[in-house]
Amino acid sequence: MARASRPQIVIGAMFMLALFLIAVYISGRASFREQMDRFADSSRIAATSAILAAGDPPRLDTIDRVAAAMPVPDDGAVFLLDVAERKIIKAHGPQALISATTFETVPPDGRHEDPDGTGRAYGSAVDPTGRWKLVIGLPRRLAWETLTPMFERNVFNAGWWYLLSVGALWWFVSRWLKSVRTLEQIAARVTAGDLSTPPLQPMASRELDAMQQSMVDMITRVRELQRQVVRQERLAAIGVLVSGVAHEINNPLQAILGFSQVMSARPDLPAEARADLAVIQRESERAGTIIRNLSRFTRQQPAGPTSIRLTDTVSWLSEMWRRRFEENAILFELSDRSTKTAHAVATEIQQVALNFLTNAEYAVLNNPSRNAVRHIVLRTLDTPDGRVRLEVEDSGPGVSPEHEANLFQPFFTTKPVGEGTGLGLSVSYGIIQSHGGAIGHDAGSLGGARFYFEIPAESP
Ligand SMILES: Nc1ncnc2c1ncn2[C@@H]1O[C@H](COP(=O)(O)OP(=O)(O)OP(=O)(O)O)[C@@H](O)[C@H]1O
Ligand SMILES: [Mg+2]
Incomplete structure (x- = not known):
């Protein structure tokens, strides 16, 4: 062109x-x-x-x-x-x-x-x-x-003016064409599937400059969307796979659990066999929990959002967990200061908080430095920029830098084989994204990790 x-x-x-x-x-x-x-x-x-x-x-x-x-x-x-x-x-x-x-x-x-x-x-x-x-x-x-003579002089002068104006026109048009060609190349790159950010070139006019800038913005946005789509597709594919597997495993698992319960009810059972059966039951229950978590991950239609307060989530959790923490000699502290409401799915928000707590518990219980205090703080607050925030901080070993990039990936776990599915944080990530919020972690003040999420508060 x-x-x-x-x-x-x-x-x-x-x-x-x-x-x-x-x-x-x-x-x-x-x-x-x-x-x-x-x-x-x-x-x-x-x-x-x-x-x-x-x-x-x-x-x-x-x-x-x-x-x-x-x-x-x-x-x-x-x-x-x-x-x-x-x-x-x-x-x-x-x-x-x-x-x-x-x-x-x-x-x-x-x-x-x-x-x-x-x-x-x-x-x-x-x-x-x-x-x-x-x-x-x-x-x-x-x-x-x-x-x-006069005529010749005039023609000569006019000729110069003519050459000058044609030259100026040529210069302007060439510059303009060069800019348009740059824009054309950017568009062609995108058409060819190259979504990398093109280097900004000087443009012939402010309007063309603005156009170039908005094309670059557009590419950045499309790239983000593409990444999201890829991630969602991956999660969806995993979801289909996982729900099938969960279903297939659940039936035999129920059979194992049921039969081992029937067996342990027999009075003539030697104590050793009874202890073995208890292990079978405990491990089967654990497997059942994993499968329930997986089903929750792949659940197609969650309950709709309502107006919730983080306090409700937190009180539900702390009731459930306080005793368990006491049993494990974990110092549990609750600082519940959020007052605003948010438009959110209560069960999902609970699930994220639960994942944080489970991870924190694991971190303090498995801290390699043996004599470290076991300390977990659950905190809620309203942020100055109109969000509600929940954070869980622990005195565990913290997140090692080489794992940071993968924390929120499905199936990423550093737990020993059989102990973790690596789904907790990726499910949490999906939930917080769907609430238009942000999820992340940093180094807390207790020496371990601090995981947090923020979701928009409802305007009062
Ligand atoms: N509080 C924490 N301190 C240190 N590392 C953490 C913490 N929370 C999460 N991690 C790291 O993130 C990884 C992924 O966490 P995620 O909850 O997704 O899976 P998981 O806990 O390993 O498995 P599951 O949740 O199924 O038991 C963990 O294996 C661990 O390495
Ligand atoms: Mg976890």
Whole structure:
């Protein structure tokens, strides 16, 4: 597209050149005519002064002498007429003209094309008695000779201006085309599937610059959306897989659990076998919990959002967990200061908080530094920018830097095989995203990790 425009510039320049030449021709013609009229005036003035010089009353021989002495140029013409007798008394000038001219055909004042093929500007004067008339004609050649230098100078100057303006036009159009071509290339890259941010190029105008910027913004946005779609697709695929597997595992698991319960009810069972059965039951229950979590992860239609307070979530959790923490000698602290409501799905928010607490518990119980205090703080608050925030902080070992990038990936776990599914945080991530919030972690003040989420509060 951009290249096809170059011939258009050439055509434009030629068109301008044609206009320029036409303007030169028209103005030249007009100046020439003006000059000829001026010569006609000069001829009239010369004739008048010749007649005045001949005295009063004028004498023919004097008029003739004065006229003959006048500096008429080559190709000029002078006629002395006897008006009363209607005849030419004297004529100077080219032979062809004189022989072709009679009293009747002596040209009147003004510009004329004469019979000898030469244009002349005529002017005349009649003596006070009205008897004699002196007619002087100056040739066209003189007008050309006086006009040409001026004309050449003007054409030369105008030519320069023309070249300058064509050059400027070329420069502007080229710059503009270059910018448009850059935009075209950006669009082509996107069409070809390249969503990397293109380097910003200088543009020919502010409007084009703004356009480039918005194209770059658009690419960034599309890239984000693409990433989201990829992530969602991956999660969806995992979801389908997982729900199938969960279903298949749940049935045999229920059978194992059921039969082991039936067996342990038998009174004749040796104590050793009973202890083994307890292990079978405990592990089967754990497997059941994992499967329930997985089903929750793949649940298609969650209960709809309502207006909730974090306090409700937290009190539910702390009731459930306080005893458990006590049993494990974990110091549990609750700082519940959020008062605002948020439009959210209560069970989902509970699930995220629960995941945080489970992870924190695991972190403090499995802290490699043996004598470390086991300390967990659950905190809620309203942020100054209109969000409600929940955070769980622990005195565990913290998140090691090499794991940071993967924490929220499905199935990422650092727990020993069989202990964790690695789904807790990825499910939480999905939940908080769907609430338009943010989830993250940093180093807390207890020496371990602090996981938090924030979701928009409802306006009061
Ligand atoms: N409070 C924490 N302190 C240190 N590391 C943590 C903490 N919470 C999460 N992590 C790290 O993030 C990983 C992923 O957590 P996530 O909850 O997704 O899965 P998981 O806890 O390993 O498995 P599951 O939740 O199924 O038991 C954990 O394995 C752990 O390495
Ligand atoms: Mg977890």
